[in-house]
Amino acid sequence: MGKKQDMPPQHRSPDQPEPGGQKGRPGVVDSRASSAVDAEQGASQVQPGIDPELQAARDEVQANFARYQRLAADFENYKRRTRQELADRTQYANEELLRKLLPILDNLRRALDHAPEGIDQNWFDGLRMVVRQFEDTLQAQGLSPIPAVGEKFDPSRHEAIATEETDEHEEGTIVEEMQP
Numbered sequence: 001m002g003k004k005q006d007m008p009p010q011h012r013s014p015d016q017p018e019p020g021g022q023k024g025r026p027g028v029v030d031s032r033a034s035s036a037v038d039a040e041q042g043a044s045q046v047q048p049g050i051d052p053e054l055q056a057a058r059d060e061v062q063a064n065f066a067r068y069q070r071l072a073a074d075f076e077n078y079k080r081r082t083r084q085e086l087a088d089r090t091q092y093a094n095e096e097l098l099r100k101l102l103p104i105l106d107n108l109r110r111a112l113d114h115a116p117e118g119i120d121q122n123w124f125d126g127l128r129m130v131v132r133q134f135e136d137t138l139q140a141q142g143l144s145p146i147p148a149v150g151e152k153f154d155p156s157r158h159e160a161i162a163t164e165e166t167d168e169h170e171e172g173t174i175v176e177e178m179q180p
Contacts, residue, residue, distance in 0.1 A: 098143055105134050148177045 108131045115124055138144075146157055153160060153172050161178055169175055 094141065098138065098141065101134075101138070105131070105138070108134065148174045150174065 108127070112124075112128060112131060148158060150169075151174050153174055158174065164175055166175060
């Protein structure tokens with residue numbers, strides 16, 4: 001068998017003794033045991049007795065880990081932001097649809113309120129059921145009517161078109177609701 005050749009220090013494993021030395025001798029530090037200390041001391045500090053290439057590799061690992069943590073945090077923020085944007089888009093899309101449907105409901109109510117005399121009662125009842133179903137669907141989507149007639153005028157919820165003096169209601173009471 002041939003004689004083992006000595007390897008240069010950068011190719012030796014950390015637990016392999018140096019030529020002529022003993023494993024575990026005083027003054028020789030096992031790099032695996034010092035990794036916790038390295039994390040505390042920071043990446044930029046050079047430790048005496050550590051190969052510069054090893055130190056450079058450790059610095060690179062720590063820099064890459066820090067970059068990974070930043071990217072992971074950025075990605076979580078991105079996911080949260082896109083979820084919120086999707087929820088906002090859905091809400092605004094629904095809002096736009098509901099704004100387009102409300103005039104249709106108002107027209108159906110007007111048709112019920114101004115039905116001609118002698119109309120077929122079954123047809124009229126069917127239209128009333130359609131209006132009720134329409135109202136129920138809107139309420140299921142979170143849209144409900146704001147009571148107005150007989151209530152005190154609230155400028156944050158109501159829009160005044162005209163004022164009318166009456167002895168039947170106290171001042172500031174809504175007496176009639178108008179559709180745009």
